[in-house]
Amino acid sequence: MVKAGITRSLIVWDEAMRLDKLDKAQSGGTWHMMLGKILLTIDALGLLIGAPLADLNETHMYNPRWSPHAKFHNAQTINLAVLLSIITLYYTWRSARDGLGVAAVAGSIYWLAGLAAILYPGTSGLDPEFGGPACPQLVPFTAFAGLAVAGWALEAPGAGREEDRGWHTKTKTTAAALFLPPPMRLLPAMPAHDSPRSSHSVEDGRLDGLHDVIGVRGVLAFFYAKVLRGGPKVLLYLAACRALFLVFMRLAPTGLSADLSSLAATTAYHIWTWSEHRVLAGHDEHADxxxxxxxxxxxxxxxxxxxxxxxxxxxxxxxxxxxxxxxxxxxxxxxxxxxxxxxxxxxxxxxxxxxxxxxxxxxxxxxxxxxxxxxxxxxxxxxxxxxxxxxxxxxxxxxxxxxxxxxxxxxxxxxxxxxxxxxxxxxxxxxxxxxxxxxxxxxxxxxxxxxxxxxxxxxxxxxxxxxxxxxxxxxxxxxxxxxxxxxxxxxxxxxxxxxxxxxxxxxxxxxxxxxxxxxxxxxxxxxxxxxxxxxxxxxxxxxxxxxxxxxxxxxxxxxxxxxxxxxxxxxxxxxxxxxxxxxxxxxxxxxxxxxxxxxxxxxxxxxxxxxxxxxxxxxxxxxxxxxxxxxxxxxxxxxxxxx
Structure with missing residues (x-):
């Protein structure tokens, strides 16, 4: 009896030490996650404040040389930055852990698009009349995009400790088998990150046994598996597609590039005017x-x-x-x-x-x-x-x-x-x-x-x-x-x-x-x-x-x-x-x-x-x-x- 009591005490002590180490590891993951959220928040504030400040001045929106249509697209860019900032803040501070991946993607899209814009022909980072470097956006855009990636990277180790949390849960179950009364041993320990509403599974196009008739749930499941869990990998795919498009437009003959641009502009015009085919003012069908x-x-x-x-x-x-x-x-x-x-x-x-x-x-x-x-x-x-x-x-x-x-x-x-x-x-x-x-x-x-x-x-x-x-x-x-x-x-x-x-x-x-x-x-x-x-x-x-x-x-x-x-x-x-x-x-x-x-x-x-x-x-x-x-x-x- 004495030997059995000593053995049981040693087991309890060993399990207590393991639980203490795991709690410390989890607290370290929480610290990493908090720092990542702070970096993503700074990135979102850069979108919310920096983008409007950079454009609502004489170099852009109040530039008398800009046409009204150019100012329209400038306003579109400002609105895009504000919306991406809101999305970044929302997914950064919501309770679900998978939101940080979405926040990192939303928080870096604007900056990456700005860095790629200089590759288009005829573009410039700053009008010559204002002086200064040729591309003043290079440093801030790169820095803010880096903040978004760093925020996701600091969160990633926490997501990678799923095995530790699973081992932690298994240990709790073992301890319960040793010390709890028999009736309570029948209750399985629920993982800390699970809840009754998050126990769904996706199998053969079904969610909770309901057939996805129109395929929407399947698309959402694919998006969740490939995009949210993929993290910044999606950014690499988007950047690769953008680079291929730019290379194609650069290498394509001038006439082909112009025809494609003209086709896109004409198609968009007829779609959004909701009218039959029209000719620009002052033209016949082929006039300038x-x-x-x-x-x-x-x-x-x-x-x-x-x-x-x-x-x-x-x-x-x-x-x-x-x-x-x-x-x-x-x-x-x-x-x-x-x-x-x-x-x-x-x-x-x-x-x-x-x-x-x-x-x-x-x-x-x-x-x-x-x-x-x-x-x-x-x-x-x-x-x-x-x-x-x-x-x-x-x-x-x-x-x-x-x-x-x-x-x-x-x-x-x-x-x-x-x-x-x-x-x-x-x-x-x-x-x-x-x-x-x-x-x-x-x-x-x-x-x-x-x-x-x-x-x-x-x-x-x-x-x-x-x-x-x-x-x-x-x-x-x-x-x-x-x-x-x-x-x-x-x-x-x-x-x-x-x-x-x-x-x-x-x-x-x-x-x-x-x-x-x-x-x-x-x-x-x-x-x-x-x-x-x-x-x-x-x-x-x-x-x-x-x-x-x-x-x-x-x-x-x-x-x-x-x-x-x-x-x-x-x-x-x-x-x-x-x-x-x-x-x-x-x-x-x-x-x-x-x-x-x-x-x-x-x-x-x-x-x-x-x-x-x-x-x-x-x-x-x-x-x-x-x-x-x-x-x-x-x-x-x-x-x-x-x-």
Missing amino acids: GGLRVVVFGQRDVATPAGGTDAAEAGWTELLCDELACSDHLSLVPTTKTTRAGRLHPLTSNKLYAEVIDRVLNKTDGGVAPGLDYTFLSEQFPVPWAVSDLDSQVSLFLSIPRPICPPKETIWVVTVGHWDIWSLAVVPLEVGKSAVDKMVANMFEQLERLYQASLGHDLSFRLLLPALLDPSLTPAWRTDRPTTPAVHTKAEQLRNAAMLTEQWNQQLATRLDAWVKRSDGSGTPVRDAILFDLPEYVLDQMAERQLQRQHLQDANGLGGKDADQLFLDLSTPCSPSEESRKRRRRRRRRRGSIAAVCDEPDHHLFATPFTVARRAVAAIAHEAAGLVAHNETVRARWERRADA
Whole structure:
């Protein structure tokens, strides 16, 4: 009896020690699982917060260059990130252990899709106008995808201890057989992870003896066995399929790729319109698109800064509306704000940098105060972070041609305003030389566009606006950087007037020479419209002065009705560009349009740099009339020949 009691005590002690070790092992698995859940939660928060923050700004959703359809797909991406975040959080913190596999898949889909997006032709991680690395998404996307995989990997060892839990249950059963009374030995020990509702089995397409008539339960069973228990292996399968698809599209002939894309787009269109076969506006069955307006250059006095809604559209957008064009594409970059001030795009950053080097080298070591131009690099720096005309044209030429190309394209180039703004501070002879080179550079870029149109277009029509002297804007008094006293604003004002006149003369002369060039039969016909954009602003100024003196000239100036005039020609409605940005932010929050001044229609200038909305509409209307009546250089030559 004593020996039997000692034996029983040893068995009890041994079983107790084994149970204690297993409890410690299980507690370690719980710690791993908790850490995995934390990593998956961080990944989900990255989707929920990071994705909207990265897209709801001027680089994406508020980018004035993006078309409404591009913004639609951007909003679709944001919604996808939010939904995947919700799915990840739900499956991470629900009680079932198999949810972490689903959470890992949902939490990594967005990041993996983003990493694979750069493989498509014509894509870029960041528009050149914003500067920075070519693919800034690489590090964060990889890091967050790694968090999802790490969260699943930390949970996996816990799932792999099923054998230990089974051995643990078996040990409990053995202990019960030794110490419990006989009636209780008949009750089998239930595994800790089982419950009456989780005891179903799948055999021969049946669940709980019920035949799966339509096969839904079989599909769910397959999904459970292959996807949920497969974990991130599914990601590898998806990545492999995506890679094969991309390789196929890369290696396939260009025509085949275009046909497949066209077929997909056309099929989706007819499915979702729920209508019979339709032809795009302006087409017959085999015709191409309608009128397209493509804009290069920089903001001028009739183009508000960053306008994305109808109330702040520039004259080229309103021109597109009046002509009922099918597409408006603007490659004009936004203004960059740095510690040194605002950086505005120029015609050629390289040529302007040469001007600064020339001035600094020429005046280096000079003793006269007028030879001190060391302030140029700080107050009028080279805007390397902003795309010049060369970069804009290169960006456009890198974009794949549309599957349905436009029937006609009007090429608008608005350059010179900020070139004159910067060149007015350098010696006049240097500025004149720079103006000649920059106008020549502009036509070099136009020639690149023309050569790219060979074999595709029947005509090549330009719309080039003349320059308004920037010294006539209120910004010349309020926003121009302060220079040393010896470089007076009066001197710069004279330089600006003379450089503007030379720019417009060079523009007209070189435009005539460019149109006269002959490229042989079968090439697009060169033609252009030289638009006198400053005429409206100058007429308003002259009209106001004549009416004050009760005078009227032979052209009718001085006799316009009061409702056609602006009462204030020098004070802008919004005192600064910063005030305009604050107004846009308030309007987005309130959902209403609030003017800064009480009577915006009384002011010729809305901001120190741009004219009022009414003036922008009038300028656009005049330009649309020139295009509609084909008032081109060739048409002018023909009228002269007929006369």
